[in-house]
Amino acid sequence: MANVTLIDIAREAGVCKATVVKVLSGGDTNIRVRPETAERIRAVAARLQYRPNLNARALTGRSMHLIGLLVDSVLSYSNIQILTTVERLAAQHGYRVMIAETHNDMAGLHESYQILLQHGVDGVISLAHDYPGEEATLQRCFANQPHLVFAGRPSFDECNYVDIRYDLGIRKAVEHLLARGCRRPGMLMENPIYGPVRLQEAGFRALVPEADSRIRVIDSADPGDDERHAAAMPAIVEEFILGQQLDAVVVTTDVFAVGLLSALAVRGLRVPGDVAVIGNNNERVCNFSMPRLTSIDENNVAVGTALWEMLMESVEGTGSGFRRREVIPQLAIRESA
Amino acid sequence: MANVTLIDIAREAGVCKATVVKVLSGGDTNIRVRPETAERIRAVAARLQYRPNLNARALTGRSMHLIGLLVDSVLSYSNIQILTTVERLAAQHGYRVMIAETHNDMAGLHESYQILLQHGVDGVISLAHDYPGEEATLQRCFANQPHLVFAGRPSFDECNYVDIRYDLGIRKAVEHLLARGCRRPGMLMENPIYGPVRLQEAGFRALVPEADSRIRVIDSADPGDDERHAAAMPAIVEEFILGQQLDAVVVTTDVFAVGLLSALAVRGLRVPGDVAVIGNNNERVCNFSMPRLTSIDENNVAVGTALWEMLMESVEGTGSGFRRREVIPQLAIRESA
DNA sequence: TTGTACGCGTTATCAC
DNA sequence: GTGATAACGCGTACAA
Numbered sequence: 184m185a186n187v188t189l190i191d192i193a194r195e196a197g198v199c200k201a202t203v204v205k206v207l208s209g210g211d212t213n214i215r216v217r218p219e220t221a222e223r224i225r226a227v228a229a230r231l232q233y234r235p236n237l238n239a240r241a242l243t244g245r246s247m248h249l250i251g252l253l254v255d256s257v258l259s260y261s262n263i264q265i266l267t268t269v270e271r272l273a274a275q276h277g278y279r280v281m282i283a284e285t286h287n288d289m290a291g292l293h294e295s296y297q298i299l300l301q302h303g304v305d306g307v308i309s310l311a312h313d314y315p316g317e318e319a320t321l322q323r324c325f326a327n328q329p330h331l332v333f334a335g336r337p338s339f340d341e342c343n344y345v346d347i348r349y350d351l352g353i354r355k356a357v358e359h360l361l362a363r364g365c366r367r368p369g370m371l372m373e374n375p376i377y378g379p380v381r382l383q384e385a386g387f388r389a390l391v392p393e394a395d396s397r398i399r400v401i402d403s404a405d406p407g408d409d410e411r412h413a414a415a416m417p418a419i420v421e422e423f424i425l426g427q428q429l430d431a432v433v434v435t436t437d438v439f440a441v442g443l444l445s446a447l448a449v450r451g452l453r454v455p456g457d458v459a460v461i462g463n464n465n466e467r468v469c470n471f472s473m474p475r476l477t478s479i480d481e482n483n484v485a486v487g488t489a490l491w492e493m494l495m496e497s498v499e500g501t502g503s504g505f506r507r508r509e510v511i512p513q514l515a516i517r518e519s520a
Numbered sequence: 521m522a523n524v525t526l527i528d529i530a531r532e533a534g535v536c537k538a539t540v541v542k543v544l545s546g547g548d549t550n551i552r553v554r555p556e557t558a559e560r561i562r563a564v565a566a567r568l569q570y571r572p573n574l575n576a577r578a579l580t581g582r583s584m585h586l587i588g589l590l591v592d593s594v595l596s597y598s599n600i601q602i603l604t605t606v607e608r609l610a611a612q613h614g615y616r617v618m619i620a621e622t623h624n625d626m627a628g629l630h631e632s633y634q635i636l637l638q639h640g641v642d643g644v645i646s647l648a649h650d651y652p653g654e655e656a657t658l659q660r661c662f663a664n665q666p667h668l669v670f671a672g673r674p675s676f677d678e679c680n681y682v683d684i685r686y687d688l689g690i691r692k693a694v695e696h697l698l699a700r701g702c703r704r705p706g707m708l709m710e711n712p713i714y715g716p717v718r719l720q721e722a723g724f725r726a727l728v729p730e731a732d733s734r735i736r737v738i739d740s741a742d743p744g745d746d747e748r749h750a751a752a753m754p755a756i757v758e759e760f761i762l763g764q765q766l767d768a769v770v771v772t773t774d775v776f777a778v779g780l781l782s783a784l785a786v787r788g789l790r791v792p793g794d795v796a797v798i799g800n801n802n803e804r805v806c807n808f809s810m811p812r813l814t815s816i817d818e819n820n821v822a823v824g825t826a827l828w829e830m831l832m833e834s835v836e837g838t839g840s841g842f843r844r845r846e847v848i849p850q851l852a853i854r855e856s857a
Numbered sequence: 858t859t860g861t862a863c864g865c866g867t868t869a870t871c872a873c
Numbered sequence: 874g875t876g877a878t879a880a881c882g883c884g885t886a887c888a889a
Contacts, residue, residue, distance in 0.1 A: 186882090187881065188881095188883085189883060189884095190882080196858075198860085199859070199860050199861080200860090200861095200882090200883080200884090201859075201860065201884085201885080202858085202859060202860080204883070204884060204885080205859095208883085208884080215858065216858070216859080217848075217859090220858085222858090234634055234637065234638050235638065235641070235882080235883070236556075236579070236638065236879095236881090236882050236883070237635075237638045237639050238575040238576075238578040238579055238639070238640050238882080238883095239575075239579055239865090239881075239882035239883045239884090240866090240882080240883055240884075241575045241865090241883095242573075242575055242576055242579060242865045242866065242867095242881095242882080242883070242884095243864080243865055243882095243883055243884045243885080244865070244884085245883090245884080247575075247639075249618075249639075254607075256608055256611070257604075258600070258604050263595070263600055267594075267595050270591075270619055271593060272622050273621075274593070274620075274622075274623070275623040279618055279619065279620055279635065279636075279639070280618070280619045281586075281616055281617070281619075282607055282616065282618075282619060283611075283616060284607050284608060284610075284611040284619045285611075286611070288686075294624060297571055298574075298616065299616075300571065301571050301572065301573065301574045302574050302575070302584075302616070303573070303574070303575050327769045340804075352786045362591070401886055409804055409807040409808070410807050412807075413807040413808050416808075417699065438804045438805045438807075438808050439808070441778070441805055441808045441809065442807070442808030445808060445809060445810035449810065450809060466805075467746055467775045468747040468774075468775045468778055470747055470750040470775075470779070471746070471750050471776070471778045471779030471782060472748075472776050472778065472782060473782035473785060473786065475750065500862080523866090525865090525866055525867090526867065526868095527865060528867080535875075535876080536874090536875070536876045536877070537866090537867080537868090537877095538868085538869085538870095538875075538876065538877080538878095539874085539875060539876075541867070541868065541869090542874095542875090545867085550874085552874050553874065553875080554874060554875090557874080557875085570864080572867070573865085573867070574867095575865095575866080575867095576865070576866035576867045576868090576881090577866080577867055577868075578867090578881090579865090579866080579867070579868090579880095579881045579882065579883095580866090580867055580868045580869080580880080580881055581868085581881070582867085582868075632866080807859050858889100859888105859889080860887105860888085860889070861886105861887085861888070861889085862885100862886090862887085862888095863875100863884105863885090863886085863887105864883105864884090864885095864886105865882105865883090866878080866881105867880100867881090868879105868880085868881090869878100869880085870877105870878085870879085871876100871877085871878085871879100872875100872876085872877080872886095873874100873875080873876095873877095873887075
């Protein structure tokens with residue numbers, strides 16, 4: 184059961200290592216091996232189920248065909264979609280993905296990044312660099328890393344990143360509401376300590392001048408708070424929607440939007456007749472709510488694809504300088520708005 | 521930018537490699553290095569930001585602190601929860617996770633497994649071995665692998681696995697319905713080509729003798745079919761629920777259950793008064809539907825934990841023989857049943 | 858055409 | 874206490 188090595192093959196086939204290499208993995212140097220010898224070597228390799236040791240191979244400077252992925256310990260719905268997209272593309276190109284989870288702080292993130300490098304990854308994608316108040320540390324640790332790509336714009340420019348325009352997603356939603364004749368749209372959003380939420384808020388404020396009274400925050404620090412949030416929906420309908428006389432709401436999480444639909448129905452308000460509702464993420468449930476939920480699709484497949492492509496470009500080293508791309512969310516229009 | 525190696529440290533500190541190793545990574549051999557020398561070496565290492573090359577380290581037989589995870593190209597909700605749980609535990613124990621996606625066939629799965637081994641992983645967890653009709657191949661490729669753990673019972677015994685009792689999950693749901701006085705429970709389930717669904721079906725049939733007329737299959741081969749499935753819900757209410765005079769339904773996917781709730785409301789049927797509904801997966805949306813959805817919680821955190829612990833046991837080689845554990849789903853009781 | 862020798866970075870075993 | 878030296882498995886010049 185001990186791993187069969189190059190030498191085992193060579194001994195078994197009665198040749199030396201170099202010949203085996205030429206037949207099995209070489210390729211680049213002119214392959215001048217007698218066909219019958221080559222065939223014999225291949226037969227032995229197959230019989231012994233030879234598998235080259237990738238760590239030894241990496242030691243000689245060859246690519247591991249491996250990329251690293253920095254993720255936060257709590258994977259959001261969006262990040263899961265990005266992760267699966269990147270993983271799929273990597274697999275299609277013969278790459279593996281090594282995940283490094285980080286523990287909610289900058290130090291842990293940098294440590295994880297370093298460990299990925301120690302493993303000899305070809306490049307790294309970061310989905311977990313949004314640590315409010317640590318922008319300076321982030322820049323010090325991660326600026327000028329050629330084989331690193333960020334999902335979401337970080338606070339500095341010397342890097343590769345995919346700019347996810349959360350602000351434009353909200354803008355599209357609000358514009359859609361206004362075009363449908365809504366006069367007083369509001370927004371129900373999560374705690375704006377994180378970059379994406381702040382961008383969403385900015386997108387809303389850009390179109391709604393009197394935004395202060397039109398925004399309500401659902402503080403969902405703990406992911407297990409859903410029960411409490413669901414219980415709070417009737418109060419949100421009374422105080423926020425009826426209180427502010429809103430005729431439309433953009434909700435930054437689909438499940439909250441579904442909860443809002445339920446509370447509106449209980450209160451006897453019609454959607455979209457009395458109040459239009461737009462969710463965010465375009466999760467599966469949007470098709471099954473009543474009415475079916477219009478939702479912002481953050482286009483995470485496009486994000487994942489852009490991340491992968493940028494990483495490959497930087498790994499293959501075509502051209503220099505840092506790269507950036509932009510992904511703009513789309514509106515998946517259904518019945519609720 | 522070329523990686524700084526052990527030799528660089530040794531040269532800079534004016535000692536030889538062995539001394540550096542004893543100070544920086546050794547630990548096991550009695551540390552007989554003069555304190556001032558040790559301090560000097562540590563200082564140089566810190567200044568040069570030395571990071572040992574893990575591939576070279578692996579070559580000498582030491583653990584990579586790395587585990588492999590075999591996943592299917594389409595990650596189910598359950599598998600995502602298992603993945604994140606395993607990843608979290610691994611990170612807590614200083615391990616990394618390498619993901620290998622497989623392309624829906626046995627050959628690809630085995631190839632992915634082999635590549636993980638080539639990378640020198642300490643062990644492998646498989647979430648993707650459910651290929652109907654390929655049981656013999658599965659056994660041939662994966663039986664008697666000491667450092668491999670399956671999530672879900674495979675078709676043979678010479679392996680480590682966590683037995684996820686999908687059947688008992690359904691049983692608990694049906695028992696709950698019967699205890700509440702339901703007389704004619706039905707089941708809305710996905711295509712029973714996969715093991716988990718077949719187990720669910722078995723669990724249902726064990727309690728419901730006349731199951732044939734009480735089961736309806738939603739064929740969700742394509743994940744993008746939700747729109748069609750949502751549109752079919754009214755017909756399911758008419759033909760299946762009213763047609764079979766059911767007073768309760770267990771639905772094997774929460775989003776379908778939410779769609780059913782919507783269709784029942786449109787038809788003027790009360791939940792749980794006229795028809796009780798139980799979903800499956802205990803997704804976030806269960807808290808936000810109306811009524812809030814009772815759902816089977818497959819206890820994926822327990823599954824992930826069991827997988828991790830079994831893998832660590834087999835890696836650390838305590839005792840011999842194959843291990844198995846059982847995880848039983850729980851019922852998360854809310855309003856709909 | 859095939860074989861030899863060396864380097865990759867680390868660890869372990871001996872001498873000193 | 875410290876310094877040579879030999880593995881580990883593979884790739885690659887270069888020599889035969």
